[in-house]
Amino acid sequence: MHVAALLMFGATGDLSRRMLLPSLFGLDADGLLPADLRIVATARSKLDDAGFREMAGEALESAIDAERRTPAAVAQFLARLSYVPLDASQPQGFDALKAAVGDTPDLSIFLSTAPSLFEPTIAGLQASGLAGDGTRLALEKPLGHDLASSAAINDAVRAAFPEARTFRIDHYLGKETVQNLLALRFANLLFEPLWNQDGIDHVQITVSETVGLEGRGDYYDGMGALRDMVQNHILQLVALVAMEPPARFDATSVRDEKVKVLRSLRPIGAVEVEACSVVGQYAGYADELGRASVTETFVALKLHIDNWRWKDVPFYLRTGKHLTARQSEITVEFKPVPHSIFGDRSGPLCANRLVIRLQPHENIRLTMMAKQPGLDRDGLKLREVPLDIGLANAFADTRRRIAYERLLLDLIEGDPTLFVRRDEVEAQWAWIDRIRAGWAATGMAPRPYAPGSWGPDAAKALMARDGREWHD
Template identity: 50%
Template sequence: MVSRVIPVDPFDLVIFGGTGDLAQGKILPALFRRFCAGQWAEGAQVIGAARTDYDRDKFRNLVRNSLESHAGRHSQDTAALNAFLQRVDYVTLDAVADHGWAELAQKLQPDRVRAFYFSVGPRLFGPLAERIEAYDLTTPQTRIVVEKPFGHDLESARALNATLAAHFRESQIYRIDHYLGKETVQNLMAVRFGNMLFEPLWNSQYVDHIQITVAESVGINGREEYYERAGAMRDMMQNHLMQLLCLIAMEPPAKFDPDAVRDEKLKVIRALDPVKPHHIVRGQFEGESSSYRKAVGNPRSTTESYVALRAHISNWRWAGTPFYLRTGKRLVARSSVINVMFKDAPHSIFGADAGRHANALSIRLQPNEGITLKVTIKEPGQGGMRLVDVPLDMSFAEALGAENQDPPDAYERLVMDVIRGNQTLFMRGDEVEAAWAWTDPIIAGWQARGDVPKPYESGSTGPGDAELLMKRDGRRWQGINP
């Protein structure tokens, strides 16, 4: 099965912070892969912008080295690499002063999509927005892309939204969460709303509970200062896991339209109950070779590198169905998975010896993207009716053929959606604020109680209290498997 490539309109894409790690490691490699796929229109260009005093050739050499390191097999195509670099330009620019802005204006073409990617810290969003407007760089086809964190709490998120709204319409603002660009995350909607098999069962009558796990085997290398201020709750739970929760729990939108989808996601967030203190577990990794406190240089740090919690959604579909969410650093494996655990059959005709069996749908987001449905069958052989659970496994790489073993990176999909003007996979301002309105009381609660994160060993599945969180409810976490 060969995926279709739909070309986009001609565009100018300006990457502020173009010499930084995100631009060089993610954004530019994603653009290059889309260029190799034939998705670029003739005349489209990328302009890097940063304070670093480079000329165009020096910046192109930087991009070449980055692509050779991060673009995989595509970087081996010398002709394509050279052709791509001819579409790359650069301007030395100061985000908080006037230097370089007139030169940038001269490089932009009229009558085409014009996107500005803010690959910089949030403190520069306001100055950049002001100068884009002051130098009359805004057109009817202008879009801006901003990266998380979208604030540190509800108050700062509102201030950030107000700053952007002073210069751009909401329809021009693309708040990017790369998790939403993953192929399997998008498949959540296809599985739910494209198959009659699942949607009638997708409610509290048939679902016992849902687990969402985003486990990382790496630590916080290079992010110590940011992470000590944020912690797992702000860094992962408030955004990535919240978005997965919304997609798994939302009502069917009337159509696959940006605002229709985001309206339903917003309803989920607003229906979340406050989380009770005994339904929250925080952890902090430790070990002989690495510990969180040693990494951040603070022997008394109370910032969590792990958080697990039990959430409830107060609506007709999900009343009484718990959602268990967990995420952490330095865990046993890198694994992101959603497990939909269905209820037992109300009555077993096979007797007590057959044991208890329930279906489970596992949606693997990374690293081995795919979907597994656990079903119950008769164990082969003599000896009566013995039941056994077996998986029906669809690994995308196997099911969709060799052409799809190298699926597009999340940034490839999302950046191209920016050019298309499709906001479906991007967070809206009210959605961000609603997520913070749910998150802030949880953080304020443990701060008021003086809670200290529970230690857990690097390379484990997290603190033991997280297992007790499930055990108290008669349930258990599914394994963290690579």
């Protein structure tokens, strides 16, 4: 089955210009979009078809290499586009949108608007006949700011779109290396027998940024690092690292296993929050924001998953702005060998470590102990060496795709495997809300840290108390 139309809300926004339009162009240039697919764009900007196509062309010029951006390919893509200005809070405007979309039985809608517009938008789609049985709805985050607001949004969506036709986006799930994590675990016998409390000492997940607010001050100050990054991206990574093998690679099986992990997260409340969390705010945040604030721009957490596989294996998470480096990385630290046969002169034996880097350069690295070349008159000398799988090199003949290319194509084709189900979202929010309530109950305030550092010193202490350290 294919869709005859893709309807994009928020089509003049930053996400559309940087990611969505370039992704759709890439799919079109490779012949992956249905030949008859029309892309109807809408936003509040007062543009006509020609004006939007001009904006889209400029977006492609900024995002697509000249070699791929041939005149014929650009012209073919722009011919698919049309534009209807719409204030989503005004129900009467949806009639013009319906006229532009037409009576197609198969429609995908990509909703990238402020959460306050979700409910009126869905009501307008229903009233205009754009929420028919063949329509799929994709929702960009944020899906609320706590469990109650998320449930309200999901209830509004459910009134028009059943769960099977609701596609909640977490763009991290579209990244090649995130999907490769599943292949690494479940297509190779090498790791899975050790992927448990017997073989793994701990897991670290870091998602760090070097930038500050970048014009998103009001949004970010209302969310903070915990809700902006941990609630969605990082907890999804935790679920993929920790999940049991699904019966098969399909939407139901994969998401069933993820939600089991999320429901097994040990609660962090007022009693545990000071020992299991660190919050920080970079120096100069209030000046950049223009007002005083207690919003955290950094958070580090120690969490446990209460099930058989992960008993007593800590997961350490950290994320923040204005940190030392921009990176998204999963580190799986295996347990050391129980006894060294090589003696003291060989040097220390380092535990094996699997590092899965999602950005800026996708890479998988396994560190191992190896013999250092030499005659070894005083005993073997050992050294830690990396085995690297640079995905760009391993698959040099394959173009690296933007995460949204995979997600948009899955939306158009109706495959929800890499999208987030409602019970996942609500399990994530329930865990996050308890942490925030614990911060409030104990009066925890963000600790200052210098821009360009790895956050407050207390984040190092969070691991040092357990005899561990971050892999920076």
